[in-house]
Amino acid sequence: MELNRRELFKLSGAGALGTAFAFSPSFGAAEKPVKNVPKVLPDSKGNRVVIVGGGWAGVTAAKYIKKEHPKAEVVLIEKRKVFFSCPISNTWLADMVNLDFLLHDFQTPAAKYGYTFINATVVDIDRDKKRVYTNEGYVGYDYLILAPGIRYNYGAWFGNDTDMARYCATHYPSAFIPGSEHIALKRKIENFEEGDFVLVVPPPPHRCPPAPYERAAMIAYMMKQNGVKGRLIILDPKDKIKPKGPGFMAAYEQLYLDMVDYVPNAKVKEIDPVNKVIKTTAGDFKFADANINPPHQAGDLVWKAGLIGKKDGKPTGWAAVDPLTLQSKADPNIFLAGDVVAVKGFPKSGHMANSHSKNMLVKALVALMKGQDPKEAVKAPDNTCYSMVNAEPQEAIVVSVKYDLDKKAGAPKKAGVKVINERSGALAKSTFEWAKSFYRDMFS
Ligand SMILES: Cc1cc2nc3c(=O)[nH]c(=O)nc-3n(C[C@H](O)[C@H](O)[C@H](O)COP(=O)(O)OP(=O)(O)OC[C@H]3O[C@@H](n4cnc5c(N)ncnc54)[C@H](O)[C@@H]3O)c2cc1C
Numbered sequence: 259m260e261l262n263r264r265e266l267f268k269l270s271g272a273g274a275l276g277t278a279f280a281f282s283p284s285f286g287a288a289e290k291p292v293k294n295v296p297k298v299l300p301d302s303k304g305n306r307v308v309i310v311g312g313g314w315a316g317v318t319a320a321k322y323i324k325k326e327h328p329k330a331e332v333v334l335i336e337k338r339k340v341f342f343s344c345p346i347s348n349t350w351l352a353d354m355v356n357l358d359f360l361l362h363d364f365q366t367p368a369a370k371y372g373y374t375f376i377n378a379t380v381v382d383i384d385r386d387k388k389r390v391y392t393n394e395g396y397v398g399y400d401y402l403i404l405a406p407g408i409r410y411n412y413g414a415w416f417g418n419d420t421d422m423a424r425y426c427a428t429h430y431p432s433a434f435i436p437g438s439e440h441i442a443l444k445r446k447i448e449n450f451e452e453g454d455f456v457l458v459v460p461p462p463p464h465r466c467p468p469a470p471y472e473r474a475a476m477i478a479y480m481m482k483q484n485g486v487k488g489r490l491i492i493l494d495p496k497d498k499i500k501p502k503g504p505g506f507m508a509a510y511e512q513l514y515l516d517m518v519d520y521v522p523n524a525k526v527k528e529i530d531p532v533n534k535v536i537k538t539t540a541g542d543f544k545f546a547d548a549n550i551n552p553p554h555q556a557g558d559l560v561w562k563a564g565l566i567g568k569k570d571g572k573p574t575g576w577a578a579v580d581p582l583t584l585q586s587k588a589d590p591n592i593f594l595a596g597d598v599v600a601v602k603g604f605p606k607s608g609h610m611a612n613s614h615s616k617n618m619l620v621k622a623l624v625a626l627m628k629g630q631d632p633k634e635a636v637k638a639p640d641n642t643c644y645s646m647v648n649a650e651p652q653e654a655i656v657v658s659v660k661y662d663l664d665k666k667a668g669a670p671k672k673a674g675v676k677v678i679n680e681r682s683g684a685l686a687k688s689t690f691e692w693a694k695s696f697y698r699d700m701f702s
Pocket of ligand 1: 315336434
C-alpha cells in the first residue's frame, strides 16, 4: 500500500530543511531587509553604476562599462563565492570536462578592469533613495543594473504547499541555477542503476531553450555507458523540440535507441514527488529517479524592485524594458540584463546575456552618462548555441542567430537564423572553443 505522501514526507525529515531555495513570493517568508547598518561604500560622486548579479550579463557589463567609460565608478555585487558556468555543465555531467573548466573567479577581472567587487547578497532595493541593501550594509547608486538571473516558480505546481515544493527541489533538483544542484544531479546520474529516469522540460520561456535536450542526450549517454537497465523519459510541454529538433531527435534515435522515450505535449498537471508520480496531459508517469525542472521567472530582486512587466493586468514574470537600451520601463535609472529581460526574439542564453550587455545596455548607459543619445549608441547583438549530443565520439549541433536593429520601430529583429542539425566532431570542438572565448572575455 502506498504511504500517504504527507506521512512519508514527514518521515523523510524534509520538513526540517532550511530556506536555501528560491521560490516565488508565495513561498515562505520574504527576507527581512537589513536597513539599520552602515553604508558599505562612501557616497557616490555622481557616476556610480552598481551591478547586482555577477553572472554572464553582470560580469560582462562591469568590464565593458570600465573599458568604454573609465571615469565611471563600477561596483559589482554578487552573492556567490565562485562563478559556476551553466553552459558546458551538461558535458561535465558526461565527464567530458573537469569541474575546473566551469569555475571562474570574480577577483581577476575586477582587478584588471578596475571595478569594485563586493561578495554580498542584495536583499532589498530602495528606488527613491537609490540604494541597494545587502547583508553587509547599503550601497548608493546613480545607475543600477539588475542581472540576478532566474528563480524557480514551484508555486505553479505546488501552490502554497512550500513543504512539498521544497521536498521536490531537494530530492529532484533542477540544476538550472548553477552550483550545488548540478553536483547533486551528477551524483544521481552516476548512481542510477535501473528503471525510468524522467526529465521534465520546463515550459517556455525558460533559461536556455536547448539545454534540457542536450542534458537528455548526456544522461542517455551515461546510462548507456553504465549499462543501466532502464529508459530516459523526456516529458516536454511543447509539441516538438525547438530549436535543433531534427538534430536532437536523430541523436536520440540513432545513438540511444530503445533508451530515450521523447513524449511531446506532456504539460505537467500534478507532481507527487514523494510517491514518484507525474501526471501530465500526455498521461501519468511513475519514475525511479528524475530531473524535475519547474517553470522559470525573473529573479526575486526584479519583483522586489517592482520592475516586472504586465500583460492583461497580470505579471508576465519578466522585466519590462526598452528593447533597444534595456532600460527599465518603470525607472530610467535602472537597466536590466541577462535572462530577466523580455525582448521579443531574444533567447535566455549566456551568449545573448554577454552580447546584449556589451552591445546594447553598456553602449546605451555610457551614452546616457556622457549626455549622448542612448538609442543611437546601441549595436545589434548575436547568439550562437552549440549542443553536445554524443560524448564518445564527441559530436554537437548548433544554431546561430543574427539580429538587426530597427531603430525606427525601436526594437531588434532577427536578420538570419542558421541551424546545423548534422552532428559532427568539428562542432564539438567549436563548442569548447566557444566556451573558452566567452570565459576569456569575462574573466581574464
Ligand atoms: C544546463 C544549462 C546549459 C546551458 N547552456 C548554455 C549554452 O550552451 N550556451 C549559452 O549561451 N547559454 C547556456 N545556458 C544559459 C545560461 O546559463 C544563462 O542564460 C545565463 O547564465 C544567463 O546569465 P544571467 O547573467 O542572466 O544569469 P546568471 O548567469 O544566473 O547570473 C545571475 C547572478 O546573479 C546572482 N544573484 C542573484 N540574486 C542575487 C542577489 N540577491 N544578490 C547578489 N547576487 C545575486 C547569482 O548568484 C548569479 O551569479 C545554459 C543554462 C543551463 C541551465
